[in-house]
Amino acid sequence: MSRQCKLSWVDTYIEYTRNQESPTAFHEWTSMCLLASVVGRNIWIPRIKYTIFPNIFVILVAGSAKCKKSTSIKIGEKILKSISEPPMIFAQRVTTEALIEALEENKIEGSSSGIIIADELSVFMGIGSRESGIIPMLTTLYDSPEEWTYHTRSRGKEVLKNVTLTILAGTTKVWLKSAVPVDAVAGGFASRIIFVYQELPNRPILFYDETSEEIEIRRQLIHDLSLIRKEVKGVLSFSPEAKKVAQTWYEEEWFKVRDEKVDGYFSRKHDTMFKVAALLSISESSTRVIEAHHIKRALGMMAENEVFMESIISSVMSSAVGDTTEKILEVIRRTGKISHSDLLKRSWRIADAQTISLMLRTLIEGNEIEEIVSSDNRTRIYKIKGR
Secondary structure, three states: OOOOOOOHHHHHHHHOOOOOOOOHHHHHHHHHHHHHHHHHEEEEEEEOOOOOOOOOOEEEOOOOOOHHHHHHHHHHHHHHHOOOOOEEEEOOOHHHHHHHHHHHHHOOOOOOEEEEEOHHHHHOOOOOOHHHHHHHHHHHHHOOOEEEEEOOOOEEEEEEEEEEEEEEEEEEHHHHHHHOOOOOHHOHHHHHHHEEEEEEOOOOOOOOOOHHHHHHHHHHHHHHHHHHHHOOOOOOOOOHHHHHHHHHHHHHHHHHOOOOOHHHHHHHHHHHHHHHHHHHHHHOOOOOEOOHHHHHHHHHHHHHHHHHHHHHHHHHHOHHHHHHHHHHHHHHHHHHHEEEEHHHHHOOOOOOOHHHHHHHHHHOOOEEEEEEEEEOOEEEEEEEEEO
């Protein structure tokens, strides 16, 4: 059976969603999660003393409803549910015990795999995510263990084998903090997440009718995703050129010094990159060979997200003062450029003028924003640094 998409599966998916308002990056990473969920443990990359399976944890982050992160997730979920043998999908809030029980009872050929789809992460996790044990569990399951033991109150000792789990979720910066506690950064959960932050939608579309061409593309997507799930199985290899590109990048990356907050992410970036490159490879063909252009695209996709990573992790770790400062920064980011008086008008409910001035000074000294004086030397204007 041959594939029907004219482009790679990911690029066909992007083409299918081009007439929807969500940012292209949201659709691109949603498509990657769909691929990861259907292959589960069917494909793998041998590493030094361990094995990589291409499951990924992706969280779409946007501060505005205009970006329609929930819509982009639901489009992907509908596609996934339409294939002939969809993977196990967790789309509602579940307890840790219920998740374990579902993974145990839905084995296919000795493996337990599935995808968590949550258009609002804090709803799925719950406010007490740390106390419930869901975050430590997900942190462990990210590495797709051959065997994992957990003790539940109702069923005693549970042993899961060959578990592979993918996450596709959405949230805002504000709600991210309630879903991911500060100790999840030190505990390693945050370092396993690909945060995809976007500020603006693709383009405004108020009226739209699905075309016959798009209906056909959707059919092709469903057909090929079903085919990938059934037929793409086995170990992945690297072409000589892919190895050369990856090695050159890794040697350059080795000596870079990162902020402690994001050090965990960058320490495992090479493995995450291999996961993404593997998904790009199977999106393109069933040869299971990772080529140089897969490595380059994977690194490019990740680099786009890393621009905002430090800011996102900082928002998780921030204090009450830090949260307020983040709100001031968000006002400036949304307006692009704003005068001091207009900023006070927009922010007086957040803090008083003196406090806002101190926060602005913090943002300026932290190289987040820059202050410009108007040509008449009377008006102070703030803008995001480098824009």
